[in-house]
Amino acid sequence: MLQEIKIHKQIIGKLSLISLMILVVTIMHYFTGTEYSNYHGIYRRLYYLPIILSGFWFGIRGGILAGIAISAIYAPHIMIQWEHHPAVRLEQILEIFLYNIIGILTGFLSSQINYQRLRAEKNMSHLSESYTKLKEQADMIVEIEDQLRQADRLTALGELSAGLAHEIRNPLGSIRGTAEILYDSLPEDHRHREFSKILINEVDRLNQVVEGFLNFARPTTNLQNEFKPDEVLREVIQLTHQQTIKNRIKIHWENDSIPLAVGGAIQFKQVFLNLILNALQAIQSDGDLWIESRLTESEDIILTFRDSGPGIPEELLDKVFNPFFTTKSNGTGLGLAITYRIVQSYCGKISVVNSLNSGAEFTLTLKPTRLSCLSKDIDT
Secondary structure, rough: OOOHHHHHHHHHHHHHHHHHHHHHHHHHHHHOOOOOHHHHHHHHOOOOOHHHHHHHHHHHHHHHHHHHHHHHHHHHHHHHHHOOHHHHHHHHHHHHHHHHHHHHHHHHHHHHHHHHHHHHHHHHHHHHHHHHHHHHHHHHHHHHHHHHHHHHHHHHHHHHHHHHHHHHHHHHHHHHHHHHHHHOOOOOOOOOOHHHHHHHHHHHHHHHHHHHHHHHHHOOOOOOEEEEEHHHHHHHHOOHHHHHOOOOOEEEEEEEEOOOEEOOOOHHHHHHHHHHHHHHHHHHEEEEEEEEEOOOOOOOEEEEEEEEEEEEEEHHHHHOOOOOOOOOOOOOOHHHHHHHHHHOOOOOEEEEEOOOOOEEEEEEEEEOOOHHHHHHHHHH
16 A cells, blocks of 8 residues: 555656646747747757656656647647748747657657566566476475485395394394293302393393394384374373483473374384483483474474483484484484384374474474375375
């Protein structure tokens, strides 16, 4: 509205200036005697200024109207005051024709310039839109390529892990069985009985690592499965309740109403447990973990896990989901890799950044229905 008022005022100002110029030149013509022909020659040329301005500002219509208006005002002066000077009057009549020709030419050229300018602006707008779309597509292609490279790496490592796990698992069973026999055969007060127990515990720990390899290698995916993220998350928070109390860590959960999500409850229980345990280990003690669940406009389910820990070094952010990558002395580097693979296998996404006011922030994006998951696959 304000812009329209401003434009309207500008138009009135231009029209007023053109009208004033025509009026001033006309008054000078009518009030200057015919004996001052040199002055009249100058005045005639001054009429070109409002004609050119009118054509420049208002296009061909403005140029024509200005030429006609000046011709109508100037013609009586020629016919009445210059009737005794036929030679001069003929020159003045020819000048009237020039007024109209100049008005038409100026207006036409101005209209062409405006047309070309608008066309150039339109082309620039199209080019800008095309550039934006190309940039978005290029970014999408880069992201997909990164995901494909990550998937290829996970697949290759998964197959290797599966082979190694099976090769290790069989002798582990034999070692544990032998250790149990030794443990049971020794008296309770025998000094070697404790070593047998240590051997059994270490074999169990190795077996858990092997189980992690197998889970990483062959995650079970069924897009028909659906689960309630809030219920599974509530169970995991309850599981870690004692640890949070012991380490004086508060969990703040902002839980909006969210629908079912595509995925297996057991697998995503492992996902949530991995993320919460990672956060608790990063905080260590006397800290906070914020969990938020919400729906986007496209009805995707967003879960964020933000801790008050020290965060992740920037140079390591791209590596946290790589298999066997860990900064912990006793870590296997499989927790987040398994988490990444489970989330990805159900058409989801997981990312990590360092938040501004606290530590690391993991963001999960889950699909609410099997149909939305399949449509995502088709789109990509």
